[in-house]
Amino acid sequence: MAINLSHHWQKIQTFLFPSLEEELGSTTEKHRQLIAVIEFARVSSVLSPRYHRIGRPQDDRVNIAHAYIAKAIYNLHTTESIIERLHCDPTLRRICGWELKSYIPSASTFSRAFAEFAETSLATRVHESFIKTHHSTSRFHNVLRDSTPIEAREESIKKLEKTKKPSQKKRGRPKKDTVVQIDEKQKEEQTRLELQVTMGLDEMLADLPKACDVGCKKNSKGFIASWKGYKLHIDTADGDLPISAILTSASVHDSQVALPLSQITEQRISHYYDLMDAAYDSKIIRDYSASKGRVALIDFNHRGPNDTRSFKKHEAERYKARSGAERVNSQLKDNFGGALIRVKGHAKIMCHLMFGLLALTIDQSLRLLT
Numbered sequence: 001m002a003i004n005l006s007h008h009w010q011k012i013q014t015f016l017f018p019s020l021e022e023e024l025g026s027t028t029e030k031h032r033q034l035i036a037v038i039e040f041a042r043v044s045s046v047l048s049p050r051y052h053r054i055g056r057p058q059d060d061r062v063n064i065a066h067a068y069i070a071k072a073i074y075n076l077h078t079t080e081s082i083i084e085r086l087h088c089d090p091t092l093r094r095i096c097g098w099e100l101k102s103y104i105p106s107a108s109t110f111s112r113a114f115a116e117f118a119e120t121s122l123a124t125r126v127h128e129s130f131i132k133t134h135h136s137t138s139r140f141h142n143v144l145r146d147s148t149p150i151e152a153r154e155e156s157i158k159k160l161e162k163t164k165k166p167s168q169k170k171r172g173r174p175k176k177d178t179v180v181q182i183d184e185k186q187k188e189e190q191t192r193l194e195l196q197v198t199m200g201l202d203e204m205l206a207d208l209p210k211a212c213d214v215g216c217k218k219n220s221k222g223f224i225a226s227w228k229g230y231k232l233h234i235d236t237a238d239g240d241l242p243i244s245a246i247l248t249s250a251s252v253h254d255s256q257v258a259l260p261l262s263q264i265t266e267q268r269i270s271h272y273y274d275l276m277d278a279a280y281d282s283k284i285i286r287d288y289s290a291s292k293g294r295v296a297l298i299d300f301n302h303r304g305p306n307d308t309r310s311f312k313k314h315e316a317e318r319y320k321a322r323s324g325a326e327r328v329n330s331q332l333k334d335n336f337g338g339a340l341i342r343v344k345g346h347a348k349i350m351c352h353l354m355f356g357l358l359a360l361t362i363d364q365s366l367r368l369l370t
Helices: 003-024 029-041 043-050 058-073 079-088 090-096 107-119 122-134 184-196 201-207 254-266 283-291 313-335 346-369
Strands: 139-151 213-218 224-237 241-249 270-276 295-298
Touching: 003 029, 003 090, 003 122, 003 346, 029 058, 029 090, 029 122, 029 346, 043 058, 043 122, 058 079, 058 090, 058 107, 058 346, 079 090, 079 107, 107 122, 107 346, 122 241, 122 346, 139 213, 139 254, 139 313, 184 201, 184 254, 184 283, 201 254, 224 254, 224 313, 224 346, 241 254, 241 346, 254 270, 254 283, 270 313, 283 295, 295 313, 313 346
Parallel strands: 139 270, 270 295
Antiparallel strands: 139 224, 213 224, 224 241
């Protein structure tokens, strides 16, 4: 844990909280949680260089970004609900940056600002800045890789595409030149993963599907659950700290995101072990971790009765730490706005989720200090 994180947190507790309570009156636990997240997020330092547009003052964009952080912390589902809360709670309003009710922008201004935040990946960049500032010097033991379903309120791409009437299958034996596609999806997954070995990070990210579609995943009880929307892939470090995240189409196999997610994570922190479930069981992924000097502990996707691979005793003990990934997924959905999403489109949904992940990351970092 970086020293400056502890020092800054101590100053907030010792000086900022008492001075704000003297100025604003009594504050709730949620108020103090929001103050701390805003102080460490430093949105203005990330936002300022990118905005030179005519319109409302720069400060208003920063305040609106603070309001979207508050929306995640208060686990509110709509922009209208946070605007209403700002009008009813003068302390919350002033924490976000507006002195008077009349200064709060309209819902349409909030919407335009959010579109700009989504377009420029503001929340993702603020989260990256926080991790690099306060955790890049730490050496973590484990990074836990997992994905979680994200349900969306929009049409899936398969429904939007114009479907062609399938041609009738001809009777008889297929011609010698005919390619019989036994498992097209599995073939596509393997091809993408193999190609990623020769790709740069930007190329890998651009290649990942991002449209809304239908996905399926085995849940904790072993049942297959399906949903319409997206899939959020998260790398989590020791202490339940989200380090990086990628949003893809729901149908994208977890293994296809392992390499790009790993590359983003290693740009931000250092660690020794990569912990993943059986969906990532691939020699390519294991070899990649080894090439970076790390050990990949991946649960085994046994392929037939002769596949008797298993963890050694010490590996099985370390692998238990992977449950931290599931806690982060639950935290994001239960407490930071990830369960019910009203915005539509990949960029806006990612922006919504990253405001929640940003608040979760800073909050968890401070909890680890205490």
